[in-house]
Amino acid sequence: MTKSTAIAARVLGDETIIMSTVDSTIFMLNPTGTVIWEAADGNTSLSRIVEERVCAEFDVDLEQASADAKEFVDELAVHGILVVSDKPVSQ
Amino acid sequence: MSFPCGGASRHEVVIEIGGIAIALETTDAAFVRILNDRYHDYVKSEVRPGFTFRVDLVPPETFDPESDAEVWFENGEWRMERGDFRARWSPENCEGEISQSANPYSVDSVLRIAHTILLARTGGFLLHASSAVRNGKAFLFSGLSEAGKTTIARLAPCDVELLTDEASYISREAGRYVAYGTPFAGELGAPGKNVSAPIAALYLLEKSPENRIMRVEPAQAVRRLLRNILFFAHDTELVRMVFESACAFVAAVPVFQLSFYPDQRVWELIG
Numbered sequence: 001m002t003k004s005t006a007i008a009a010r011v012l013g014d015e016t017i018i019m020s021t022v023d024s025t026i027f028m029l030n031p032t033g034t035v036i037w038e039a040a041d042g043n044t045s046l047s048r049i050v051e052e053r054v055c056a057e058f059d060v061d062l063e064q065a066s067a068d069a070k071e072f073v074d075e076l077a078v079h080g081i082l083v084v085s086d087k088p089v090s091q
Numbered sequence: 092m093s094f095p096c097g098g099a100s101r102h103e104v105v106i107e108i109g110g111i112a113i114a115l116e117t118t119d120a121a122f123v124r125i126l127n128d129r130y131h132d133y134v135k136s137e138v139r140p141g142f143t144f145r146v147d148l149v150p151p152e153t154f155d156p157e158s159d160a161e162v163w164f165e166n167g168e169w170r171m172e173r174g175d176f177r178a179r180w181s182p183e184n185c186e187g188e189i190s191q192s193a194n195p196y197s198v199d200s201v202l203r204i205a206h207t208i209l210l211a212r213t214g215g216f217l218l219h220a221s222s223a224v225r226n227g228k229a230f231l232f233s234g235l236s237e238a239g240k241t242t243i244a245r246l247a248p249c250d251v252e253l254l255t256d257e258a259s260y261i262s263r264e265a266g267r268y269v270a271y272g273t274p275f276a277g278e279l280g281a282p283g284k285n286v287s288a289p290i291a292a293l294y295l296l297e298k299s300p301e302n303r304i305m306r307v308e309p310a311q312a313v314r315r316l317l318r319n320i321l322f323f324a325h326d327t328e329l330v331r332m333v334f335e336s337a338c339a340f341v342a343a344v345p346v347f348q349l350s351f352y353p354d355q356r357v358w359e360l361i362g
Contacts, residue, residue: 006327008334012341015310019317019334021327075277 001073001084002042018081027081032058033072040082046073052087103143106202108137109271109287111209111258113202114140115189119148122193129195132285133274144180144187144201150191151175162204162324169324171204173197180205201276204257207322211329214263214336220293221277222270223362224252224257224284228291229270231259232349233319238296241278242353251358255283258321261290261340268344292345293356294361299350302357310345313337 003009009018016029016037029037035057039049050069055062076082104126105114112135115126118333127134156174163170169187171178172293176197180187189271191197207217232243244256254260254270257277262269274282275350288334307315316337322330351357 008331010313012310012313012338012340013308015308017310017313017317019330021330023248024168024317024322024330026317028310028314080237 001040001046001077001082003037003040004080004083007081009037014065020080022080025079027076027079032060032068033037037082046070101179103137103140104130105134105138105140106130106274107138108202108206108273109210109215109262111206112138112140112142113205114143115146116143116197119146119193122146122148125193125195126198129199130274130282132272132282142180142185142187142205144178144189144198146189146191146198148193149190151194153190153192160200160204160323161195162208162326164324164326169208171201171323173200176201178204181312199275201309203321204323205273206260208324208329210260210262211322211324211332211336214332214339215261215268216333216336216340217273217275218259218261218316219257219319219321220259221256222254222283223247224286225250227288228243228362229254229288230291230361231261231270231293233259233293233316234294234296235247235319238354239298239351242298243296243351243357244279246353246355246358248355248358251362252284252286253279255288256281262287262338263336266343268289268340290344292347293340294347294349297348297350298353300352302360303348303350304360305348305350307346307348309341309346312341316341316346328347330358 006021014031016034018027035053050065054065077084103114103116104124105112110185118192158174160173169180176191178201220231222231241256254272256279258275260273269287270290271287272283272285319332322333
C-alpha cells in the first residue's frame with residue numbers, strides 16, 4: 001500500500017492531518033495511525049508494518065492490532081487516501 | 092473615473108482590499124453608485140488596479156438561482172459560476188468579465204473568490220472569522236455559524252477597531268501574518284474598518300456559561316482552521332497550497348479555544 005498523490009499531509013506532534021485535494025475532506029490520524037501512514041511506502045506489507053512497527057511501539061497484541069490496522073487501511077482506501085494493492089506500488 | 096466606450100460612458104471603480112486593487116468597469120451609472128455605497132472606504136480611485144473585471148449587467152432571470160458556486164481553471168482562465176453570476180478571469184492578462192444583475196451581492200462573491208485565489212499563492216487566505224485590532228495587534232475570532240463571530244464583534248469596546256464580522260483577510264508578508272479590514276460584512280451589515288495589523292492570536296469560538304481560554308494543540312488547530320478557510324476552487328495545486336498555508340499559520344500564530352459568555356467581560360481577556 002502507498003499514499004495517494006491526491007492528498008496533502010503533515011505530521012504534527014504524534015498526530016497526522018491529511019486533506020484530500022480532490023474534495024478537501026480532512027482526516028486526523030492518531031499516533032498508531034500515524035505510524036502506519038508513515039510506513040506506507042508501496043513496498044512494505046501491512047502485516048509487516050503491524051508486526052515490526054505497531055506492536056513494537058504500542059502495547060497491543062498482534063491479532064487485535066492486525067484487525068484494527070486492516071479496518072483503518074480499508075477506511076482510508078475507501079476515501080482514496082491510501083492506495084492498496086497485493087503487489088508493491090510505486091510512489 | 093469614467094471614459095467613453097463606443098457611445099456609452101464606461102465607469103471604473105477601483106476596490107482595494109488587502110493591498111490588492113481590482114477595478115470594476117461598467118457602463119451603468121446607477122451600478123457605480125451601488126458599488127461606491129457598498130465599498131465606500133475601500134474605493135481607491137487614485138490606485139492603479141492590478142486586475143480589471145468588466146461587469147455586464149443582465150436581467151436576474153438569466154441564471155439558475157438554485158446552482159451552487161463552482162470555480163475552476165480552464166484554458167488559461169478562471170471560471171466562476173453561481174446561481175446569480177457567471178465570471179471569467181485571465182491571470183495572464185489580468186482581465187476578466189462578470190455577468191450578473193445589478194446587485195452588490197454577486198460582485199461581492201466574485202471579489203471574495205478572486206481574493207482567495209490570489210492569496211493562495213502567497214501563503215494567505217480568507218477565513219470565516221470576525222477580526223479586530225486592539226493596541227496595534229489583530230485578533231481573529233473564528234467558528235462555524237452561531238459560534239459567536241458577530242456576537243463578539245458587537246461586544247467590542249470602543250478602543251477596538253473591527254476589521255470584519257464575517258470574512259477575515261489574512262496576508263503573509265515578510266514571514267509574518269497581517270490581518271486587513273474587509274468590506275465583507277456578516278450579520279452586522281457594516282463593512283470593516285480599512286486598517287491592518289500583525290496578527291497576535293486566533294481564537295476558536297464557543298459560547299459557554301463562563302469565559303475561558305485554552306491553547307489548542309497544532310494538529311487540532313490546523314484541522315479547525317482548515318474547516319473555516321474560505322476556498323472555492325477545484326484546483327489540486329491551490330488546495331495543496333492552502334493546506335500548507337494553514338500549517339505555516341499555526342506554526343507562527345498562537346491558536347486558542349475561547350469559550351465565552353456573551354457579555355463585554357470577554358474582552359478583558361483579549362489584547
